[in-house]
Amino acid sequence: MDVWGEEASPLKKWSSYFPDFNLLWEDLTNRLETHLVDQVAAIFYKIWARRNSFVFHNKFLSPLVLIQTAIDDIEVYKELHLKVPSSIENISLQNSVVQWRPPCDPFFKLNFDAAFDSEKRMMGIGIVVRDSRSKLCQELGMQQVIFEGDAKVVIDGVNGIKSNCSWQGQLLDDMKFLLLRHTDWKLHFVKRNGNKAAHSAAKIGMYLENEVVWIEDGPSEVLSAIFFDKQCIPILS
Structure with a gap:
């Protein structure tokens, strides 16, 4: 299964022979724009990670999923690595942005989101469960x-x-009934900035053929969003 032959590959129809990696990298940086070089580097990493996943966990990502998750990684990286504001006014404004907050013990927080691609007719649902210490939940x-x-x-x-x-x-009434039956269940709205981990998981879900569950682990773009949420907790509290 050829990753580089996929339609979304930035290297489609390139020569496949280079005597060493240095010459390949030099050719990449000379011929591609910076954002495409970033994509290639992310795909390199994903190929290496896919090999490890197959060897140690017997899991194998298709070329399309591999490329898409690499592109999503870059998008998440750009979102999370913003420049730190230099003035106190800007810092106050930054702190006012909605971010994820951990639940009070003994509650767990389940963030959910859905993603839909109307052109490709694909849909994904992402769910991330964390405890009061913002750790991924081990018990379901x-x-x-x-x-x-x-x-x-x-x-x-x-x-x-x-x-x-x-x-x-009628669907809303069914959900209301479920909440009434479970008095310790609560349903809250949060803006997208406070739901980034679930949103990233939903985007990945569009390209997965079957349901996938990760416990204390997960795709790097989801873990990056979770790490960012944890970093923001001391600032916001």
């Missing part, structure tokens, strides 16, 4: 849970008291 039999997402219309509909007779309204 949770009783006290805060569900958090950025689908405001849906969340307001579930938490609201108005009746909705449409087909969507």
Whole structure:
């Protein structure tokens, strides 16, 4: 399965023979724009990581998924590595931006999001569960849970008291019933900045053929978002 032969590959139809890596890298940096060189470097890493995943865990990513996750890695990196503001006013403004907050013990927080590509007719759902120390949850039999997402219309509909007779309204009523049966379940809205980990997971999910569950581990772009959330906790509290 040829990664570099995929439509999204920045090296499609290039010569496949170079006597050593230095000559290959020199050719890449001379012929490609900077953002494409970044993509190639990320794909190099993903190929190495895929080999390790196959050898040690018997898991194998398709070329399309590998390239897409490499591109997503770069997008997340650019989002998370912003320049630090130089003035106190800018720092105050930066701190006012919505970020993920850990739940109070003994609650767990389950962040969720969905991604949809209308052209390719693909959809992915991402779920990230963390505890009060913002660690990924090891147990799935949770009783006290805060569900958090950025689908405001849906969340307001579930938490609201108005009746909705449409087909969507019946689904909202089902969700309301579930919340009533579990008094320690809560549903909260958060803006996209506070839901980045689940959003990254949902984007990856679009390119996975089957459901995948990671415990205390996960794709690098999701873990990067989780690490960023943890870094922001002392600033915001």
